[in-house]
Amino acid sequence: MTLDESQAQDRQIEAKGLRFLFDPFAASQIDGVQIDYDEFEDDFSVRVPNVPQSSC
Structure with a gap:
């Protein structure tokens, strides 16, 4: 994960x-x-529940 500027091809999610x-x-x-x-x-x-041992 990093801070970056938005690019045209990026997917954006707001929460x-x-x-x-x-x-x-x-x-x-x-x-x-x-x-x-x-x-x-x-x-x-950050976790991906479908993948074992997937926390950062």
Whole structure:
């Protein structure tokens, strides 16, 4: 995950006021992805429930 400028081919998803951009390859891999934010830890976690051991 990185901060970047939007490109014409990017897929955009907005959730709770946050906009996420995915390049074409990443967009093909995100089906079912869950992005959680822990306010106490000030930390994000990214999980793909269909794939074992898939947290970042």
